Amino acid sequence: MSIAAPEPGENMGRPEPRIDGRLKVTGEARYPSDVAVPNPAFAFLVTSAIAKGRITSIDLESARVVPGVLEILTYQNIGNEIHDAPLFSAGGPMGTTIRPLKSRDISHDGEILAMVLADTYEAAREAAYKVGIHASVEPPSAGFDSAGTTTEAASEASKKHEDPRVGDAEGALASAQVVVDVEYNTSTMHHNPIELFTTTCLWADDHLVVHEPSQFVYGMKNGIAKQLNMDPAKVQVHSAFVGGAFGSKGSLTQRTALVAVASRRLNRPVKLVATRDQGYTIATYRAETRHHVRLGASADGKLVAYAHEGWEITSRPDAYLVGGTEDTCRMYDFGNVVTHVNIVHADRNTPGFMRSPPETPYMYALEAAMDEMSAKLGLDPIEFRRMNDTQKDPITGKPYSSRSLMTCYDEAAKSFGWSKRNHAPGSMRDGDWLIGWGCATAVYPTNIGPATARIRLTSAGKVRVETAAHDVGTGAYTVIAQMTAQRLGVKLENVEVVLGDSSLPPAPVAGGSNTTASVGGVVFKACDAIREKLFRAAGSSNEGPLAGRSAAELDLVDGAIRGPSGETEELEETFKRLGAGVIEEYAEFTPKGQSEGGVGKLYKGTPVLSGGSSGDKLRFAFGAELVEVRIHARTREIRVPRIVGAFAAGHIVNPRTARSQLMGGMIWGIGHALHEKTEIDERAARYTNDNLAEYLIPVNADIQQLEVILVPERDDDLNPAGVKGLGELGNIGTAAAIASAVYHATGVRVRHVPIRIEDLL
Ligand code: MOS
Numbered sequence: 001m002s003i004a005a006p007e008p009g010e011n012m013g014r015p016e017p018r019i020d021g022r023l024k025v026t027g028e029a030r031y032p033s034d035v036a037v038p039n040p041a042f043a044f045l046v047t048s049a050i051a052k053g054r055i056t057s058i059d060l061e062s063a064r065v066v067p068g069v070l071e072i073l074t075y076q077n078i079g080n081e082i083h084d085a086p087l088f089s090a091g092g093p094m095g096t097t098i099r100p101l102k103s104r105d106i107s108h109d110g111e112i113l114a115m116v117l118a119d120t121y122e123a124a125r126e127a128a129y130k131v132g133i134h135a136s137v138e139p140p141s142a143g144f145d146s147a148g149t150t151t152e153a154a155s156e157a158s159k160k161h162e163d164p165r166v167g168d169a170e171g172a173l174a175s176a177q178v179v180v181d182v183e184y185n186t187s188t189m190h191h192n193p194i195e196l197f198t199t200t201c202l203w204a205d206d207h208l209v210v211h212e213p214s215q216f217v218y219g220m221k222n223g224i225a226k227q228l229n230m231d232p233a234k235v236q237v238h239s240a241f242v243g244g245a246f247g248s249k250g251s252l253t254q255r256t257a258l259v260a261v262a263s264r265r266l267n268r269p270v271k272l273v274a275t276r277d278q279g280y281t282i283a284t285y286r287a288e289t290r291h292h293v294r295l296g297a298s299a300d301g302k303l304v305a306y307a308h309e310g311w312e313i314t315s316r317p318d319a320y321l322v323g324g325t326e327d328t329c330r331m332y333d334f335g336n337v338v339t340h341v342n343i344v345h346a347d348r349n350t351p352g353f354m355r356s357p358p359e360t361p362y363m364y365a366l367e368a369a370m371d372e373m374s375a376k377l378g379l380d381p382i383e384f385r386r387m388n389d390t391q392k393d394p395i396t397g398k399p400y401s402s403r404s405l406m407t408c409y410d411e412a413a414k415s416f417g418w419s420k421r422n423h424a425p426g427s428m429r430d431g432d433w434l435i436g437w438g439c440a441t442a443v444y445p446t447n448i449g450p451a452t453a454r455i456r457l458t459s460a461g462k463v464r465v466e467t468a469a470h471d472v473g474t475g476a477y478t479v480i481a482q483m484t485a486q487r488l489g490v491k492l493e494n495v496e497v498v499l500g501d502s503s504l505p506p507a508p509v510a511g512g513s514n515t516t517a518s519v520g521g522v523v524f525k526a527c528d529a530i531r532e533k534l535f536r537a538a539g540s541s542n543e544g545p546l547a548g549r550s551a552a553e554l555d556l557v558d559g560a561i562r563g564p565s566g567e568t569e570e571l572e573e574t575f576k577r578l579g580a581g582v583i584e585e586y587a588e589f590t591p592k593g594q595s596e597g598g599v600g601k602l603y604k605g606t607p608v609l610s611g612g613s614s615g616d617k618l619r620f621a622f623g624a625e626l627v628e629v630r631i632h633a634r635t636r637e638i639r640v641p642r643i644v645g646a647f648a649a650g651h652i653v654n655p656r657t658a659r660s661q662l663m664g665g666m667i668w669g670i671g672h673a674l675h676e677k678t679e680i681d682e683r684a685a686r687y688t689n690d691n692l693a694e695y696l697i698p699v700n701a702d703i704q705q706l707e708v709i710l711v712p713e714r715d716d717d718l719n720p721a722g723v724k725g726l727g728e729l730g731n732i733g734t735a736a737a738i739a740s741a742v743y744h745a746t747g748v749r750v751r752h753v754p755i756r757i758e759d760l761l
Contacts, residue, residue, distance in 0.1 A: 152343055
């Protein structure tokens, strides 16, 4: 065991190394743009240099004469082969309804205006820079402070959003002994997965093959079919490995259909690898948000009211919204709650999924306000949370299926040495360094969806699992193999897992941290069908060591069937009785509380997920993050020498991959708190630091001690695998914890992220 492979605690599996790790570190893993296709043409995008206007003319002459150029697609010649598809958030596949090359209108910076196709990448790129786009420019609205934006209530804009409320929060605030009334801002962020946004398309007769990194191959298959008006059975999407996604590869994007049409027109495979800066405007991002939070409490620290109004930026046409009050309103025993979310339409590309989309900005605001209230009350921020902890929903009264938040705080505090904290701001110092200790809560809803899989077991004990789930770097291949191996009693190395291909049985979008729960459900179901067949064959026989045993008495262990007194029959023997060399089972899993139609919807590429507050109980994973910051007394340089995060998420299938997810989340949280901000030119509504040099992210030198504590938790009320998703849990809370530590070190409240040196001068 090592730090990376923690000793499993109660209710945890083995910290197995990733079964695809060797493929990845040796370069054998083929990411979609690595897949060799015969005689490809290369595509290069021409994107808009203005945010709002209309194309008046397009000059292609000097581009066309670049040697090797084959074709240049623009709105003038694309024809009408591409149709609209509905937005993901409306149950469709698309991340945006802005469809490039549809008309001469330009609706945001970096919109795709043309696609150049050539024999080489270099020729396509050279020609793309020679395409002359002439446009009439209109003044764009860049964001919250721009003229010309329109604001609408989230509950009006989306059928899915309701503003949770209970009791009389205004009345309770008016009479509360202590009130915190504050505003917070968060910045635009881009996820920048290291694998760029790529698409390769080829046609075989009327069948389309797409190689594209995807978090939802069934969504893409059905969405592309809809856009191209073809039978989904004739579309195959391959995405075996994904080089980071974070939400950016969850929905169908604008480029896929363009590449498919180009390939059909050229009668040749076409490969597109968009550039890093293009990724800022052709994929999703986290839009900036604003918050007005009010908390009311009694003088001894009991909360009586929580009011939260949020504002989120979105594009002109799309009502993309995250509405994180849905979760924040259930975090503590608030008494009275009122929430309201607004969306603000500006001339921007449509935002979209980015790791823990609702919780990251909204929990930052709530937890920062909780810290302000604890300071005002003169209470230890952990004790303040304990006084207001709840095991039931303050809105509906429903119980949490399990909630180990305070155990997480206690475990983290013990390891951190929190008891040595002097609560007065500015009271802890080490030479020139001002020391601050802060904390915040992490939370993520436990989502689950319908899933299907095919599992095949051979008489030699080899297993193949086929399901169109996705491993976006999280370890899904490994945890699916572990769950299968455990259920079928075979060694891990005997399990082969095939994912990320739309010709396999469908699995949900790799979003909302649902994969382990959903795929676990169907893996157990398929394995149980295999077990049943084997047990019946072994037990119903008139001979052999297990003759006469009922299925309930038997188990699969170490590649053999074992009876209650340890008597065993080798698999080969049982297969002989069955007269078969393999058993193959296809299974469909519908989570409890969901309607049976979910599997059918999944086949059609419609995502179905439930969880969090939507069921009979509240189902959430929790964590507590404690951080130390050191701020240089003279330069105000901000360092984060250590973070301790303790997390409880039900059964942990693999402590190594779980730790890795949580650690990565906390590192991202440091980026959220101190580094990341997409800068926008307010006059032009254009992103100005759309590259990895100027978009600041934490690097190794920024990360010192990070401790992940996996708190044992058992919850049999969740799903067959007993897991709470944790892929998105770790980066929630970090920013608020750092902001509270900055206050503790300096006495300065900074109410926006990222917090930078200039905020502390
Ligand atoms: Mo995650 S933003 O749900 O892909």
